[in-house]
Amino acid sequence: MSRFPIFRPVAEHGLLVEFGDTITPEAHLAVLHLDAMLVQSPCPGFREATPAYVNLLVQFDPNIANHAETETHLRALIARPPLSEAATAQHEVQVCYDDALAPDLAEVAARCDLSVEAVIAAHLAGDYRVFLYGFAPGYAYLGGGPQALSLPRKDAAVRDVPAGSVIIAGPQCIVTTLSMPTGWWRIGRSPTQILRDDPARPFLFDVGDAVTFRRIRRTEFEAAL
Amino acid sequence: MTARLHVSAAGPLVSVQDAGRPGFARFGVTASGPMDRLAFATANVALGNSIGAAAIEVSLGGLKLDCVEGPVSLAVAGGGFIVETDQKFGSWQVLTLTAGQSLTIRRGPWGSWCYLAIAGRLECATWLGSSATLGTSGFGGGKLVAGRELTIHAPRVVTARPLACPVFARPRHRLHVTLGPQDRFFAPETLRDFQKGLFALSTAYDRMGVRLSGPELVPNVALTMPSEPVTRGAVQVAGDGVATLLLADHQTTGGYPKIATVLDCDLDGAAQLRSFDALMFRPVTPAEATARARLHSALTARYLQSVTQA
Structure with missing residues (x-):
């Protein structure tokens, strides 16, 4: 019998529900399952749920519910049967690997002992899923990048990396949304907007969605801006 | 007009x-x-x-x-x-x-x-x-x-x-916390230092959070936890053993262990502390956290009603 899920109190208004202590597909699926069940059957006083790799933070109004009541509700949701895989949304993100837009591409190739074209092919072949958002608004952590490109982050962050940069570290990839410092490797630029001017759907991805990259030329990149 | x-x-x-x-x-x-x-x-x-x-x-x-x-x-x-x-x-x-x-x-x-x-x-x-x-x-x-x-x-x-x-709008030097979610990553003597020790706000203080000075709180495990959601009030400890209290503009996720989380109902008072002001943490059970939150809610509602312009 697994010792998970574990419910950890977070001040008067939260429970952190843990499904594992290392990143596994099973733990993340359990996070997505509980997250989806909370949409159907929110706990009393429900405020918001924040999914991550192996755990889900559930926040509630302490005037309406307490930790024990919330845990009871969540345990019942966890016991419900899983949703079908077919519900996964797919998104295509355009990426231009032009030298001028990919300042680290050559160094990534050198460090991985690959040609630049092989790095691009490997990046395009990744099987990406949105595992969580973090760091800054719209920074979606895409897991599932190829092992061949798995590099530790740089020792020092580079400042003022422009929005739309496609950056990688380990098996992860992010399409940045703001001009921010980063220690990740900049291998391309995307014109695809993650932050959207659409009040009904202000962010392109939901956690759990699948993402593929499509290579575009510099002219297409300029035209799409 | x-x-x-x-x-x-x-x-x-x-x-x-x-x-x-x-x-x-x-x-x-x-x-x-x-x-x-x-x-x-x-x-x-x-x-x-x-x-x-x-x-x-x-x-x-x-x-x-x-x-x-x-x-x-x-x-x-x-x-x-x-x-x-x-x-x-x-x-x-x-x-x-x-x-x-x-x-x-x-x-x-x-x-x-x-x-x-x-x-x-x-x-x-x-x-x-x-x-x-x-x-x-x-x-x-x-x-x-x-x-x-x-x-x-x-x-x-x-x-x-x-x-x-109101008296509850004054700076709050003693902050109630629930321990964790990662208190298990700290040795018993480190947890004791956290609960008994005197901390102070440093000058690294902005809307994201405030770094604290005080007892060193070094985790006793390697920092390999997957990034997870964090909340306002989290007392996050970096690898150097320095605690940061996360505030209104905190990042939504992070990979540092949280030794404790300050009750939300104590955070307005905590925000009115200044750099170099003293600070102590007092752990409470989840049940006491709920009771404190409800009392605070009732007090603030009554106060706000009393100052409302008709």
Whole structure:
């Protein structure tokens, strides 16, 4: 019998529900399952749920519910049967690997002992899923990048990396949304907007969605801006 | 009818805030909103505004406004700031500015944040339905900088009066926490130091959080935990053993262990501490946390009702 899920109190208004202590597909699926069940059957006083790799933070109004009541509700949701895989949304993100837009591409190739074209092919072949958002608004952590490109982050962050940069570290990839410092490797630029001017759907991805990259030329990149 | 206020000087971290934009943490967007939510609400209700109307958060850097077009009433609440027009006031005051008059707010004997609410509707940008300014991106109503002009639609004038400063709006030096979620990553003697030790706020203090000085809290395991959601009030410990208390503009996820989480109902008081002020943590059970939150809620509701402008 697994010792998970574990419910950890977070001040008067939260429970952190843990499904594992290392990143596994099973733990993340359990996070997505509980997250989806909370949409159907929110706990009393429900405020918001924040999914991550192996755990889900559930926040509630302490005037309406307490930790024990919330845990009871969540345990019942966890016991419900899983949703079908077919519900996964797919998104295509355009990426231009032009030298001028990919300042680290050559160094990534050198460090991985690959040609630049092989790095691009490997990046395009990744099987990406949105595992969580973090760091800054719209920074979606895409897991599932190829092992061949798995590099530790740089020792020092580079400042003022422009929005739309496609950056990688380990098996992860992010399409940045703001001009921010980063220690990740900049291998391309995307014109695809993650932050959207659409009040009904202000962010392109939901956690759990699948993402593929499509290579575009510099002219297409300029035209799409 | 409009009123106009010209910003002639503004310190760093002076920004437009409303009640915040909760509900978007799953997209990496923190709730933002006022550092001291009680003082913010007080300033609004004292003018008869809605409790979460856009207002101005003033830091220790202070603010100077010139009234170009008026009259318009304002309410100041939070901390012990010095407020000057033609007269001198403390924080916790309703006053009216007429064209040609100036208002200066500057640091006073206590407190780190005060709020300037405006009787009328402050014109400002919104993002995701909220005008709360997110410091790192500038999204929302934005920072106040010298030269900016504020337009207030449908300005109103209400009777000038002092507001009572309740005892629970004072700085809070003893913060109640629930332990964890990663207290298990610390040795028993480190947890004892955390519970018995004296901490202080450092000068690394902004809307994202404040680094603390005090006993070293080095985790006894390697830092390999997967990034996870974090909340306002988290006491996050970096690899160097230094604790940071996360505040209104905190990041939504992080990979550092949290030794404890400060109760939300203690955070407004915590935000009114200043750099070098002393701080202690007192662990409570989840049941006591709930009881404290409910008591605080009842007290603040009664107080806000008592200062509401009819």
